Amino acid sequence: MQKISYEALVSRLDREKRARLEAETLLEKKSLEVYQANQSLAASTAQIDRERTLLSAVFDARPAALILTSSNHDCVRLNPSACGLLGIEVNTVPGASLLDLLTGSAEALKWIEARTGPNPEFDYSTIDGAISNSSGEEIPVRISCSPIGHDDMCLWILIDIRRHLAIEAEKNALEQSLNQAQKMEALGTLASGVAHEINTPIQYVGDNVRFFQEVHAEFSGLLKTYDALKDAAEKHGILEDLAAEVTRHREECDIDFLLEDTPTALEQSLHGLRQVATIVSAIREFSHPGETETTPVDINSVIETTLSVSRNSWKTITEIEKELQPDLPTVMGHAGDLHQVILNLISNAADAINEDKSNDEGLIRISTRAVADDIEILVSDNGSGISDDVKSRIFDPFFTTKDPGKGTGQGLAIVYKIVHVKHGGRITVESTPESGTTFKIRLNKNAEPASLN
Structure with a gap:
């Protein structure tokens, strides 16, 4: 075995010590990097969780119905609005096919199928159709669909448009009422001009x-004198030929008939002319442009004028009985609007009588009287009456019990506005089905009505 020198051993130990230090330094560095990476990952994960929670909250809070579908058009998630719209529980939805979930009108289904077929069409358009809920009720909705760019998923948006359609219907009805009002205003101007010309x-x-x-x-007096002269000539036997000629002409002209019937014919003609003059005067007063300033109004005159103008609308349906206090005080108001109130109440009463097919003797009673500081107007009819559920709504705008096209539901709403809002008065109704109806109006003699502007 080769012997290692002391110097070599010391050198080797130094190298190993340096290597160990380098390794420890590298380990510390890598450990720090791993720690920082973990911290960053944890922060990113927390941010993702927060965004996921926020997106989930936004998804669930949307008032529109939202449905998220997979690439094969199965439902992945519905928000509460979608479940409420379709009438289903949340836990019954995941995995269900969109085409099984959405049923309804043919147009809506055709539009949906075009975006769930082999070659889906996404043109970012919308369609208004009807979707059936779990109870079978068809709900009008506006549908849109957009790909979200992730795993071929799509977001379907269904907006309940029942409120929108109701508003549109009210708007259309209001436009029709305004158009009718403009026509009536033009007709009133024309009628006023015609009345003036007549x-x-x-x-x-x-x-x-x-x-x-x-x-x-x-001439009657003159003819009597001629008759006396003729009789005297015949009695004394003078001017016999001329007296005979007068007698022949008298018989040919039927003078006795003319003398008897002519006064009646002339009186009837004058009566008819007085009626025409009354109607002409009523039309001129009724069609006079509305006032912006209040004036003293004779309620009895308003009633008489309105009855004259509207006679053709009720004369074949009902009789009118009037009990108008002769010395009724005037009220401060707008005569044109009060004409409208009486006209609408008379028309309403005539319609109620006309609807009651069992009633062969229609009758409308109109009365006025002074009660303390108020003027009271009663308009009663013996028509079909009003049930309690309808009575609570008769002054609501656009509410009508008539068939479509026969009423706008504005007549009594206008009456209420004129009496309550413009004149500070009160109107109440008493009615029982099959027993007729009575409208009671109270107007304060001293109240200052609101401006018409």
Whole structure:
């Protein structure tokens, strides 16, 4: 065995010591790197967990229904809104096929199948269709689908549009009501102009009929004088030929008939002309542009005018009974709006009577009276009446019990607004099915109505 010198042994020990120190240094360095890597990994993991939690919270909190599907279109996850919309439990969903989960209208299913077939189409479009829930109820929804760029997964978004469709329906109904109001405003302007034009010739005709009435009275006196003259000539045997000629003409003209019936004809003509004049005056008053300032309003006059204008709408359906207090005080208000209130109540009463097929004797009673500082208006009918569930909603905008196209549900809502909001009054209804209905309006004589602006 070769003998190692002391110097060589010392040198070897030095090398091994340096190598051990280098190894320890490297180990410390690598241990530090591993520790730092672990710290970074832990921080990244925590960040990922936080983001996952945040994304999960956002996914679950969305009001829209969200469905996450795999590459073979199986449901991976649904948020609570989707489960609520479809009426299903969360734990029954994972693994279910999207096409089994979503059933509904043909258009919606066709659109969904185009994005779940062999060559899916993703054009980022949407479709409005109907989806059936677990109870079989069809729910209108807006559907969209987007790939999320991970394992061919897709995110399906279903938005419940029932509220949107209801708002659109209300908007369309409001637009129709506004269009109808504009037409009625134009018609009112036209009616006012026509009434103004008719008024002058009606006055001419009336004046002429009254003239003929006066002339008839004078001619009647003259004819009586001629008759006395003829009778005297015949009695004394003078002017026999002329007296006979007068008698023949009198018989040919049937003077007795003319003298008897002409006054009646003239009186009937004057009565008709007075009616026309009343209607013309009512149309002019009713179609007068709405006032922005309040004025004293004669409620009895408003009722009479409205009845004259609307007579054609109720005369074949019902009779009208009036009990109007003669010395009724005026109220401060807007006459045009109060005309609208009475017209709507009369129309509503006539419709109720018309709907009651068993009622052959329709009757609407209108009365007015002063009660302390209020003016009270009662409009009653013996129509079909109103049930309690309907009575609680009759003043709601767009609520109507009439068939589609026969009512906008605005009439009584307008009445309520005019009475309560614009005039600070009160309107109540008392009704029992099959026993008729009574609307009661109270307007304070001294209240200052709200501005129409």
